[in-house]
Amino acid sequence: MEKAVILLSGGLDSATCLAIARSKGFQCYTLAFDYGQRHRCELDRAALVAEKLGSERHSVMTIDLRQWGGSALTDDSIEVPAANDRGEMPVTYVPARNMVFLSFAAAWGEILKARHIFIGVNSVDYSGYPDCRKSFIDSFRHTAELGTCACDEGWHWHIETPLQAMSKAEIIRTGVALGVDYSWTVSCYDPDPSGRACGVCDSCTLRKNGFAEAGVPDPTLYQER
Amino acid sequence: MEKAVILLSGGLDSATCLAIARSKGFQCYTLAFDYGQRHRCELDRAALVAEKLGSERHSVMTIDLRQWGGSALTDDSIEVPAANDRGEMPVTYVPARNMVFLSFAAAWGEILKARHIFIGVNSVDYSGYPDCRKSFIDSFRHTAELGTCACDEGWHWHIETPLQAMSKAEIIRTGVALGVDYSWTVSCYDPDPSGRACGVCDSCTLRKNGFAEAGVPDPTLYQER
Numbered sequence: 001m002e003k004a005v006i007l008l009s010g011g012l013d014s015a016t017c018l019a020i021a022r023s024k025g026f027q028c029y030t031l032a033f034d035y036g037q038r039h040r041c042e043l044d045r046a047a048l049v050a051e052k053l054g055s056e057r058h059s060v061m062t063i064d065l066r067q068w069g070g071s072a073l074t075d076d077s078i079e080v081p082a083a084n085d086r087g088e089m090p091v092t093y094v095p096a097r098n099m100v101f102l103s104f105a106a107a108w109g110e111i112l113k114a115r116h117i118f119i120g121v122n123s124v125d126y127s128g129y130p131d132c133r134k135s136f137i138d139s140f141r142h143t144a145e146l147g148t149c150a151c152d153e154g155w156h157w158h159i160e161t162p163l164q165a166m167s168k169a170e171i172i173r174t175g176v177a178l179g180v181d182y183s184w185t186v187s188c189y190d191p192d193p194s195g196r197a198c199g200v201c202d203s204c205t206l207r208k209n210g211f212a213e214a215g216v217p218d219p220t221l222y223q224e225r
Numbered sequence: 226m227e228k229a230v231i232l233l234s235g236g237l238d239s240a241t242c243l244a245i246a247r248s249k250g251f252q253c254y255t256l257a258f259d260y261g262q263r264h265r266c267e268l269d270r271a272a273l274v275a276e277k278l279g280s281e282r283h284s285v286m287t288i289d290l291r292q293w294g295g296s297a298l299t300d301d302s303i304e305v306p307a308a309n310d311r312g313e314m315p316v317t318y319v320p321a322r323n324m325v326f327l328s329f330a331a332a333w334g335e336i337l338k339a340r341h342i343f344i345g346v347n348s349v350d351y352s353g354y355p356d357c358r359k360s361f362i363d364s365f366r367h368t369a370e371l372g373t374c375a376c377d378e379g380w381h382w383h384i385e386t387p388l389q390a391m392s393k394a395e396i397i398r399t400g401v402a403l404g405v406d407y408s409w410t411v412s413c414y415d416p417d418p419s420g421r422a423c424g425v426c427d428s429c430t431l432r433k434n435g436f437a438e439a440g441v442p443d444p445t446l447y448q449e450r
Contacts, residue, residue, distance in 0.1 A: 063288055063329075070336035089374055095335035096328055099372040103324040104288075110320035111295035136371040143368045146361040147324040149314055 001027045003114035004160070005105045008032045008050060008058075010042030011187045012207060013120035013163055015049045016175035020162045021118045022054055023178055029112055030055040031105055035094070036066035037073050038080065041195040045186045052184055061104055070095055073189060080190040082200045089128060090202060092189055098131035099140065106144045106157065118160045124167050137161055168210025176216055183219035196221045226252045228339035229385070230330045233257045233275060233283070235267030236412045237432060238345035238388055240274045241400035245387045246343045247279055248403050254337055255280040256330055260319070261291035262298050263305065266420040270411045277409055286329055295320055298414060305415040307425045314353060315427060317414055323356035324365065331369045331382065343385045349392050362386055393435025401441055408444035421446045 004026040008014045021028050032046040043060065050058035069075035072091040080092060098121065105117045121132040130136060141159045145151055163171050175182065187207045188197035197204050199222040211218035229251035233239045246253050257271040268285065275283035294300035297316040306316060323346065330342045346357040355361060366384045370376055388396050400407065412432045413422035422429050424447040436443035 059292060061289065061292075064286065065332070067284060067286075068333050068336050089377070093374075094332075096332035096369070096373050099328040099369065100325070100332055103321055103328045107290070107319075107321035107325055108293050111293050130374060130376055131372040133371065136368065139364070139368040139371050143361065143364040144321070144324065146358065146364050147356040148321050149318075149355060151355055152314070 001025065002116065003027045003029060003056075003109075003112055004116035004118055005109045005112070005114050006030045006055070006118040007101055007105055007120070008046045008055075009120075010045030010049065010185060011120075011203075012168075012175070012182055012185045012210075013122060013171060014046075015053070015180050015182070015185050016171050016178075017118045017120040017160075017162060018049065018053045018055070019175055019178040019180045021116075021160070026116060028053075028055050029108065029114060030058045031101075031108060032058070032060050033101060033104075034060055034062040035074065035097075036064055038076075039073070039186065039189055039191050041191055041193075042186050045184060045195075048184050053180070059108065063100070065094065080198075080201050082202075092202065093129055096131065098129075098136070102140050102144070102159070106148060109157075110148050115155060116158045116160055118162070120163050121161050122163045122168075122171070123165065134161070134164060137164075167213070168206050169213035172210050172214040172216050176214075181219070183221075187220075192223050196223045198223055199225065226250065227341065228252045228254060228281075228334075228337055229341035229343055230334045230337070230339050231255045231280070231343040232326055232330055232345070233271045233280075234345075235270030235274065235410060236345075236428075237393075237400070237407055237410045237435075238347060238396060239271075240278070240405050240407070240410050241396050241403075242343045242345040242385075242387060243274065243278045243280070244400055244403040244405045246341075246385070251341060253278075253280050254333065254339060255283045256326075256333060257283070257285050258326060258329075259285055259287040260299065260322075261289055263301075264298070264411065264414055264416050266416055266418075267411050270409060270420075273409050278405070284333065288325070290319065305423075305426050307427075317427065318354055321356065323354075323361070327365050327369070327384070331373060334382075335373050340380055341383045341385055343387070345388050346386050347388045347393075347396070348390065359386070359389060362389075392438070393431050394438035397435050397439040397441050401439075406444070412445075417448050421448045423448055424450065
């Protein structure tokens, strides 16, 4: 059974990614990051998703990105805005986040002898983050090949992005078919302490529209407004 | 004054790197990692070097690589060996370490608007680690370009590796000329609690030979054996 490292955020996309990896027969090692994110309840959701979908081992890496700030998700002085107009880089962008996350996944993968890394990036319904694009992922794979023992030992990294070309509705339909219960997940950038979603941020908007378009009842608990 | 992020380990190479960056007129932001390394006293040395050589701000990122083990530096069940025969990957290799470190440097650099990252990798006197090679550094730069706002905002990353082609003796002579006092630094993989070097590991051997070849008195405190 081949091993894979799955980046897990507690959100809808990465839960679907894990379900896809399991359906392909991988032994899955899930990795979540406590990076001081505003939406910390996603960490409990990530652990729940890992358990429900049969992760072999769930690891949480704590990294203090708050000491640098620079994003609405890691700096309380920057507010999470309502849905973005897609014109410029949103303040929810966390600099170089996926590069940091993928580097850790490669570090753990090298130790586990897992050659596959799953990440739920998506080019269709996304917020314009540069580190979600295919060109970045392809380049990362090449860099990981050179920066680990892969190059000397003659094996290869596979960065799996099964959601890359899917719409949010397609992702939801795929997950439902694989047994994902999306009430386990949280996507909101600014949930209340009990984990209820704001319903208006970029991430909530994409998620809400996705359920509507997929024709799947939205199991998300929203804050009353 | 242009800003730069300098990866600082507390060792000889990165101290020299910082001195070079300062001599080129950069405003320097130093970054060290507490990754559970066996040689933790290097963190105090990194802070000392940062202070002595005029770092603008010294940041320590704590990351728990011990939860995964896999290297003599992060796993107490693996012993640090005496100098390696250069034939195979030494057990002191920490998987994907420089990729993780550089990714954090890019994250901080993006927030600071620092476009230069200095890293003291070296192709001459090194232990055969894949993540010290020029091909990896070049590829990382390209990946960082794609995975951050650089690509959309039209600026470029510069990964500066001033030590890449220097011998250890040349590094030492360069640092001495720039005012580095190497008694501030520690290179040993397995120092005793007071910070005295073992004198026999790979890193000690390279350092010792470097001072001898440079004709510079070795200020290192060694354990009695």
